[in-house]
Amino acid sequence: xxxxxxxxxxxxxxxxxxxxxxxxxxxxxxxxxxxxxxxxxxxxxxxxxxxxxxxxxxxxxxxxxxxxxxxxxxxxxxxxxxxxxxxxxxxxxxxxxxxxxxxxxxxxxxxxxxxxxxxxxxxxxxxxxxxxxxxxxxxxxxxxxxxxxxxxxxxxxxxxxxxxxxxxxxxxxxxxxxxxx
Numbered sequence: 001x002x003x004x005x006x007x008x009x010x011x012x013x014x015x016x017x018x019x020x021x022x023x024x025x026x027x028x029x030x031x032x033x034x035x036x037x038x039x040x041x042x043x044x045x046x047x048x049x050x051x052x053x054x055x056x057x058x059x060x061x062x063x064x065x066x067x068x069x070x071x072x073x074x075x076x077x078x079x080x081x082x083x084x085x086x087x088x089x090x091x092x093x094x095x096x097x098x099x100x101x102x103x104x105x106x107x108x109x110x111x112x113x114x115x116x117x118x119x120x121x122x123x124x125x126x127x128x129x130x131x132x133x134x135x136x137x138x139x140x141x142x143x144x145x146x147x148x149x150x151x152x153x154x155x156x157x158x159x160x161x162x163x164x165x166x167x168x169x170x171x172x173x174x175x176x177x178x179x180x181x
Contacts, residue, residue, distance in 0.1 A: 011043070011044050013043050014040045014043035015040075017036050017040045018036065021034075021053060021057075033053075034061050037053045037054040040053075048075040049075070049079075049084065052075035052084070054071055055072035055089070055092060056092060058071060060095065065092065065095070069089070072088055072092055073089065083109045083110075083116035083118050083119050084118060086106060090102040090103075090122055099126070102126065106119050106122045130148070130152075134147070
């Protein structure tokens with residue numbers, strides 16, 4: 001009984017430290033953020049988000065891309081349905097100048113959650129555009145412009161299907177919006 005309570009306290013402490021780490025990261029206090037995420041992982045190494053954010057701060061602070069990639073990949077292996085983990089790995093690749101890998105990672109995440117606002121925002125920030133309706137014409141051609149706008153409006157008008165078990169909660173990292181730039 002006592003060990004269960006101790007385990008629960010460790011997880012609670014890990015979450016509090018993780019929350020502090022997010023606050024430090026929002027305020028660009030990378031050393032404090034890194035220390036907080038290290039402590040969170042130490043207290044609860046089974047939490048994929050803690051690993052992912054530790055990987056992100058390793059990339060931002062230490063510039064150790066292989067280590068950061070390994071941490072972020074491990075988090076995705078542990079929890080492959082969390083779009084935030086893919087977003088963090090794409091940021092690591094982006095920081096390393098590996099744009100193609102960053103885009104592929106965002107698209108891989110969209111394979112699990114196709115309408116993830118976080119991943120779609122990441123693609124938009126990286127400048128990814130839809131394929132023109134008429135590929136044999138230049139993007140600027142009048143037909144591509146008109147049909148592109150029409151297909152976009154139709155795609156927004158048709159409601160997307162949601163799975164029965166969709167219980168996705170709001171992201172606790174809305175601050176990331178300005179981070180890809």
